[in-house]
Amino acid sequence: MTLQLKEGEYFGKNTLAQEDDAFKFSLQRYEPGFSISEHYHENDYISILTRGTYLEKTKTEQSGIEAGNIIFRPKEYNHSNAFTENGGTCFNIEFKKDWAKTLDFKFRLPAGFKNYKTGLFAPFYTLVHQFVNHQVVPENNTELIYEWLFQINQDIPIAGRQPWIAKVKTILEEELAVFHSLSSLSERIFVHPVYLSGTFKKKTGMTVSEYQLEMKLKNAMHLLLNTQSSITEIGFGNGFFDDAHFIHAFKNKYGVSPYQFRQALKS
Structure with a gap:
């Protein structure tokens, strides 16, 4: 049976x-x-x-x-x-x-x-x-599965130019205080989230999540070196929901905590 x-x-x-x-x-x-x-x-x-x-x-x-x-x-x-x-x-x-x-x-x-x-x-x-x-x-779960779906459906047409990619990058580079979901981005640029996810990765070499995190950490580094803002203020200002989230992401990228990074470069 x-x-x-x-x-x-x-x-x-x-x-x-x-x-x-x-x-x-x-x-x-x-x-x-x-x-x-x-x-x-x-x-x-x-x-x-x-x-x-x-x-x-x-x-x-x-x-x-x-x-x-x-x-x-x-x-x-x-x-x-x-x-x-x-x-x-x-x-x-x-x-x-x-x-x-x-x-x-x-x-x-x-x-x-x-x-x-x-x-x-x-x-x-x-x-x-x-x-x-x-x-x-x-949201990351969904994006990673979208990426697989996009790979196994390669007959989905991708036009030569996607002007909306520049708009997505601008949003991720300038609106740093929140983490943008694929759904919220797709509603703003009128592109389906699966198509957005797959095409963005194919054209930029990075997923939306990877690019978004890269921009946040880049801005955090600037603030660490050029302001007196606290670690908490910098993390919150870049959309991280608490210190642990910010410290983990920063250390995973640069190998040291935000505090160690600031102290090492300012000493």
Whole structure:
């Protein structure tokens, strides 16, 4: 008998979970030698093996899954799994039933099972890293998934010139006191958020989130060196919701805290 797993249901032990309007995110841990009988999920989902190896079987074939592989399984895809003696951990991104309605844009998911080899889609590894380290920002989740959707739908036409890119850059460079979401930007420039995300990355080499953070940290550096404003004032003025958020972002970029940076360059 083939088991049906409803939205959000997975075998193994759940260690972390989160969701938004379109997606469910979860981290599942499997004991050594854990076997899963034939089953299917009612929704499409992506599964990234972060640790271990397992064998995946269908009625017609079987394949070995290694750490780092990105697996796409369409809804109602029958399969079974058997983990090796080391067990494993999987990060799952499940597409909710009406996920496409939240985009108001026609994107195709792969028609069948896909096994993308390690390193092929960088956005997912960024998402995994943020998720397991409790650094997830919901808007960033969406943008990273948009980036993947854009990559696998390369027949979406991109015009030679996109004057709206300059407008987005101006907003991100000048309106530093808030973090701008893809949705709010798309409403201001009248471009769909998925198209905005994919085209901005393709034309500038950076995601909207990366560019936005770059501008905030650049301005913060200027203020650290040229004003007497406190660390808290500088962080808040650049849209960071608290000192810890600002210090983490600054240190991640420059290797030192804002205070250490200011002291080192002013000494």
